[in-house]
Amino acid sequence: MAANWRILAERAAPAECAAVVKADGYGLGAAPVASSLLRAGCRTFFVALPAEAVAVRAAVGDAPVVGVLAGYLPEVAELYRRHRLSPVLSTMEQVAAWRAHRCAVPAFIHVDTGINRLGMPPDHVEALAAQPELLAGLELALVMSHLACADEPAHALNAAQLKAFRAALAASPTPLPGCFANSSGIFLGPDYHFAMVRPGVALYGVNPTPGRPNPMRPVVTLRARILQVRQVDRGESVGYGATFVASSARKLATVAVGYADGLHRALSNRGRVACHSCLAPIVGRVSMDMITIDISELPHELARPGSEVTIIGPDYDVDAIAADAGTIGYEMLTSLGRRYQRRYHGAGAPA
Numbered sequence: 101m102a103a104n105w106r107i108l109a110e111r112a113a114p115a116e117c118a119a120v121v122k123a124d125g126y127g128l129g130a131a132p133v134a135s136s137l138l139r140a141g142c143r144t145f146f147v148a149l150p151a152e153a154v155a156v157r158a159a160v161g162d163a164p165v166v167g168v169l170a171g172y173l174p175e176v177a178e179l180y181r182r183h184r185l186s187p188v189l190s191t192m193e194q195v196a197a198w199r200a201h202r203c204a205v206p207a208f209i210h211v212d213t214g215i216n217r218l219g220m221p222p223d224h225v226e227a228l229a230a231q232p233e234l235l236a237g238l239e240l241a242l243v244m245s246h247l248a249c250a251d252e253p254a255h256a257l258n259a260a261q262l263k264a265f266r267a268a269l270a271a272s273p274t275p276l277p278g279c280f281a282n283s284s285g286i287f288l289g290p291d292y293h294f295a296m297v298r299p300g301v302a303l304y305g306v307n308p309t310p311g312r313p314n315p316m317r318p319v320v321t322l323r324a325r326i327l328q329v330r331q332v333d334r335g336e337s338v339g340y341g342a343t344f345v346a347s348s349a350r351k352l353a354t355v356a357v358g359y360a361d362g363l364h365r366a367l368s369n370r371g372r373v374a375c376h377s378c379l380a381p382i383v384g385r386v387s388m389d390m391i392t393i394d395i396s397e398l399p400h401e402l403a404r405p406g407s408e409v410t411i412i413g414p415d416y417d418v419d420a421i422a423a424d425a426g427t428i429g430y431e432m433l434t435s436l437g438r439r440y441q442r443r444y445h446g447a448g449a450p451a
């Protein structure tokens with residue numbers, strides 16, 4: 101993950117490379133993720149919600165900026181104050197409330213340039229620039245916007261958003277520094293980099309350039325154990341709903357991982373599992389705690405009770421399992437369950 105941050109930082113330079121560690125570090129653990137990225141050189145972190153920022157602040161210490169993408173939520177004002185959180189202000193009301201909050205921490209302004217999700221319209225940025233009293237006493241770090249289609253380089257919305265963002269920044273008499281690109285946005289080229297980039301998913305090894313070779317290093321390996329091996333005869337069914345019926349005698353293994361662990365039920369009769377570089381298909385439905393895989397083609401010694409199989413790894417990566425599940429790597433990672441034994445490797449891994 102640290103290597104991925106360096107790859108992205110190098111590509112985006114001279115822009116600063118921040119890191120998005122929302123949703124518990126995309127499911128991988130906000131504290132170990134943030135402290136590892138801090139050691140790699142990252143100095144700005146973003147979370148979605150103020151409560152998520154508490155663990156990140158504890159992991160990175162006082163100096164780094166910890167931004168809250170949801171904006172300023174006055175009902176938890178105390179969290180912002182105590183943990184020195186930087187809101188990404190997305191309405192004029194939030195700007196006013198933050199000014200009243202009187203916290204000497206830099207804030208961001210979020211302008212919506214076409215995703216129509218969060219952020220103020222570009223003419224509100226103009227209004228802020230034209231009326232400096234609205235920002236009086238408020239330290240402004242950057243103006244931010246978010247791309248809707250960065251993973252589709254040919255999509256017309258990318259250039260349209262870029263144009264709108266440039267116009268919003270130019271509304272100010274003193275040029276405002278911008279922050280625009282998520283992971284995929286970094287790969288749209290230097291026009292999209294501005295003063296800061298804020299990748300998330302690419303840090304965790306998901307391909308930010310779908311359809312092209314993955315420029316990132318893999319981060320997650322997920323393994324599970326075979327509980328039992330059995331033979332089924334032609335015509336026998338497997339699992340809930342009897343959705344798989346053997347067309348010939350098959351050898352099956354039952355593996356201790358299921359949808360409660362984030363192995364989406366959509367992988368029923370679709371997903372695969374790696375056993376020493378061979379891919380064994382999931383047969384029957386994914387259940388809460390188990391899957392059944394067809395190991396008929398595997399040598400006996402590779403798949404016995406107690407053997408480990410690889411759910412996510414080099415032969416079947418997070419993008420491949422996501423595609424089989426009909427989703428994206430983001431959702432696979434953030435769905436990873438709580439009952440795995442998690443091991444962190446590398447310098448500074450937590451004990």
Ligand SMILES: *Cc1c(COP(=O)(O)O)cnc(C)c1O
Binds near residue numbers: 120281284299300301
């Ligand atoms: C989640 C998010 C990011 C990170 O996006 P990735 O596609 O994971 O790189 C950046 N900016 C905003 C506003 C986000 O919500």
